[in-house]
Amino acid sequence: MPNLLLIAGYSLAFTSVWLWLVAVTFVAVIVVTYFYYRRTNPMLTRGLRITLGVLRGLAMTALFFVFAEPLLVVKHTDSKQPTIALLVDNSASMAQNRNSAEQFKAINDYVKDIAAKVPPTTRVVQYTLSDTINENGQITGAIPVTAIGDGLNDLAELFDGANLQGVVLLSDGASNVGSNPATEARKLGVPITTIGFGSPNPLPDIKVVEVNCNPVGFAGKEFPLEVVIESRGFEKLRLPVRIKRDDKVLAQQDVDLVGDGKRQPVQLTFVPPSEGTLTLEASTPTQNNEESDKNNSRQVRVKIRKSQIKILLGMAYLNWEYKFLNKTLSAKKDFSVDTYIDSKQRLGGTVPFPENIDALNEYDAIILYDFDADWLNRHKQLFDAFFDRSGKGLFFMAGENFVSKPKADFVRQLLPYQFAEHGQTIVLMPTPFTLTERGKIHPLLRLGEDINQTQRALNSLPPFAGYLLTTQPAKEAVVLATAPPLLPGEPEQPIMAAQRYRNGKVALLSAFPLWKLDFLAKSVNEADSSVARLMENMVLWLIARDDVERLAITPDKPIFIAGETVRLNARVLDESYVPIDDAEVEARLTSTEHPKDSSIVSFQMVRPGSYLATLHYLPSGNYSISGVVKRDKQQIGTPSATFTVEPYSLEDLSHISDFDMLKRISEVSGGHFYAAADTTAIPRFAEQPVKTTVRRSEIALFDHPLLLGLIILALCAEWYLRKRYQLL
Numbered sequence: 052m053p054n055l056l057l058i059a060g061y062s063l064a065f066t067s068v069w070l071w072l073v074a075v076t077f078v079a080v081i082v083v084t085y086f087y088y089r090r091t092n093p094m095l096t097r098g099l100r101i102t103l104g105v106l107r108g109l110a111m112t113a114l115f116f117v118f119a120e121p122l123l124v125v126k127h128t129d130s131k132q133p134t135i136a137l138l139v140d141n142s143a144s145m146a147q148n149r150n151s152a153e154q155f156k157a158i159n160d161y162v163k164d165i166a167a168k169v170p171p172t173t174r175v176v177q178y179t180l181s182d183t184i185n186e187n188g189q190i191t192g193a194i195p196v197t198a199i200g201d202g203l204n205d206l207a208e209l210f211d212g213a214n215l216q217g218v219v220l221l222s223d224g225a226s227n228v229g230s231n232p233a234t235e236a237r238k239l240g241v242p243i244t245t246i247g248f249g250s251p252n253p254l255p256d257i258k259v260v261e262v263n264c265n266p267v268g269f270a271g272k273e274f275p276l277e278v279v280i281e282s283r284g285f286e287k288l289r290l291p292v293r294i295k296r297d298d299k300v301l302a303q304q305d306v307d308l309v310g311d312g313k314r315q316p317v318q319l320t321f322v323p324p325s326e327g328t329l330t331l332e333a334s335t336p337t338q339n340n341e342e343s344d345k346n347n348s349r350q351v352r353v354k355i356r357k358s359q360i361k362i363l364l365g366m367a368y369l370n371w372e373y374k375f376l377n378k379t380l381s382a383k384k385d386f387s388v389d390t391y392i393d394s395k396q397r398l399g400g401t402v403p404f405p406e407n408i409d410a411l412n413e414y415d416a417i418i419l420y421d422f423d424a425d426w427l428n429r430h431k432q433l434f435d436a437f438f439d440r441s442g443k444g445l446f447f448m449a450g451e452n453f454v455s456k457p458k459a460d461f462v463r464q465l466l467p468y469q470f471a472e473h474g475q476t477i478v479l480m481p482t483p484f485t486l487t488e489r490g491k492i493h494p495l496l497r498l499g500e501d502i503n504q505t506q507r508a509l510n511s512l513p514p515f516a517g518y519l520l521t522t523q524p525a526k527e528a529v530v531l532a533t534a535p536p537l538l539p540g541e542p543e544q545p546i547m548a549a550q551r552y553r554n555g556k557v558a559l560l561s562a563f564p565l566w567k568l569d570f571l572a573k574s575v576n577e578a579d580s581s582v583a584r585l586m587e588n589m590v591l592w593l594i595a596r597d598d599v600e601r602l603a604i605t606p607d608k609p610i611f612i613a614g615e616t617v618r619l620n621a622r623v624l625d626e627s628y629v630p631i632d633d634a635e636v637e638a639r640l641t642s643t644e645h646p647k648d649s650s651i652v653s654f655q656m657v658r659p660g661s662y663l664a665t666l667h668y669l670p671s672g673n674y675s676i677s678g679v680v681k682r683d684k685q686q687i688g689t690p691s692a693t694f695t696v697e698p699y700s701l702e703d704l705s706h707i708s709d710f711d712m713l714k715r716i717s718e719v720s721g722g723h724f725y726a727a728a729d730t731t732a733i734p735r736f737a738e739q740p741v742k743t744t745v746r747r748s749e750i751a752l753f754d755h756p757l758l759l760g761l762i763i764l765a766l767c768a769e770w771y772l773r774k775r776y777q778l779l
């Protein structure tokens with residue numbers, strides 16, 4: 052490809068395979084044009100003939116550029132100065148641990164000494180390191196988290212394509228979040244010199260590592276907790292481990308420390324006097340000469356219910372379903388189950404059906420199996436009073452007995468959908484538990500952390516043996532699960548639905564039998580508890596006052612360690628439980644201890660119906676979230692939530708400098724490790740070359756619209772002059 056050098060950095064290349072033919076043709080046309088306009092008839096002035104020749108020549112030159120296909124090649128040369136990056140660990144462990152605190156006070160002197168060893172031709176850029184890196188950030192030693200791996204990854208992205216020749220990392224090596232530092236060091240591709248602050252030899256310390264307990268307890272009943280402590284340097288010291296609420300000690304157990312960094316579980320119990328949500332603190336007394344006094348306590352939040360959930364299980368007759376339901380519900384220690392069998396003969400272990408509203412109101416939830424319409428209608432006044440007064444719930448399971456009699460108006464109002472009353476009423480065929488879109492997000496069927504996990508749990512179950520044929524669901528009903536249509540073109544048949552009734556709520560299942568699903572599932576996998584979890588979920592839904600939680604803000608957990616990222620999840624569903632993708636979600640974050648210090652938190656949509664906000668570096672204390680959800684500029688709800696940030700921070704997890712990690716970082720990257728006390732041994736950095744990069748770009752000239760314009764303009768001007776002077 053012929054290449055003509057025009058000026059430095061620019062060249063013109065012709066790419067046509069017919070270049071020589073095009074060039075010869077061009078020269079021939081120019082020669083012909085010269086002789087054509089040398090003499091004209093009629094004779095024209097010399098200036099006019101030159102003008103006509105030039106116009107023809109311009110047109111032919113532009114046409115030559117079209118057929119010769121020229122490219123303008125532009126070369127850009129970029130010189131990048133060699134750079135050394137200084138990463139200064141800005142975490143609390145550097146400034147507050149006795150092993151490194153004195154060294155950290157002189158951190159600026161360390162930085163100056165290192166910079167003095169760098170040749171003047173090499174640029175030095177300083178960053179502070181916490182969970183990310185900040186150029187020329189203020190070194191405070193106050194950040195409660197260290198992410199060395201993430202910082203190295205940020206550095207790689209920042210210097211992508213630049214002339215980074217090395218990294219100097221000043222740290223204690225205690226990385227407590229983020230990616231593996233050694234892996235990121237290898238990927239960075241430049242030598243990393245690590246300077247270790249502190250000492251790998253631990254100082255004496257006692258810390259509460261974790262508190263294990265059931266998140267739910269009952270008023271008036273013993274509530275057990277396990278407190279795990281870890282100690283070093285206080286072997287055989289006897290001290291109390293306490294459970295406190297505010298300043299009140301609820302439980303205490305004296306223990307003898309084994310020390311040597313070993314963990315000790317301590318069992319404690321107390322009796323909650325009343326219901327409510329309790330924030331409990333497990334703590335040990337602070338000793339003299341401890342490395343830190345911030346890790347001597349941990350917090351946990353538990354919900355105390357007034358008593359066990361009292362359930363009335365009513366059966367129209369005895370069968371295998373009764374045995375399964377009674378066994379499954381009674382197995383939950385949180386549940387207290389009374390059974391009623393519709394029989395004139397009093398059966399052992401059963402209770403009569405309540406005769407008045409006060410007796411019925413003693414139950415938190417009611418589950419009825421296959422009572423017919425006449426029985427339900429006889430108890431209409433009692434049920435209406437129960438729903439009006441308590442706002443509680445009923446789960447009704449319909450079977451073959453239910454369709455044997457015509458339905459009363461009360462039954463049509465009570466149940467979310469109705470059943471066929473003439474012809475075929477029962478379909479006996481394998482029926483899978485298939486959720487609707489509303490069912491996938493309804494709390495009644497939340498068997499997993501997400502929609503897919505719930506559906507997988509249900510897919511693992513064998514199908515129902517059959518179901519009842521239905522008619523149109525009620526207008527306000529939420530259909531949760533369906534069966535396939537019997538004939539093509541017919542609507543799907545609901546087999547499970549829920550609706551509000553008066554001040555309470557009703558759920559209906561019309562596929563059967565549950566006991567067989569559980570039996571067959573456990574014959575394949577003994578650990579399968581999907582049906583049992585379904586029944587537990589059903590009871591919790593029945594007793595919940597906010598059954599659907601269409602608008603809610605939920606922290607990832609009730610108590611966070613200082614320095615942890617606080618994730619707030621907002622759920623936004625419309626009245627039909629369909630996820631909303633165009634909502635605006637904001638919340639005001641307020642500290643209980645400092646109510647004037649509030650801020651606005653904005654949520655971003657993760658997927659329809661799900662919004663997320665993340666908060667960093669919150670001070671310890673209790674926080675409240677007051678949300679506002681808007682749609683089309685109109686407010687549709689004000690969800691709220693609370694959470695706690697405890698004083699215990701990620702930096703308190705360990706007070707030992709991890710020199711092994713720093714040595715590993717240097718080893719895999721080709722650098723060296725030095726203790727902070729030995730920085731005088733660091734040699735001067737070698738002179739590094741300037742990195743020169745050449746970028747080449749090409750501009751196609753042959754299809755430029757100016758060429759076409761030039762051809763047309765030149766030929767038109769020539770034609771006009773020829774006509775004007777009678778040469779046509």
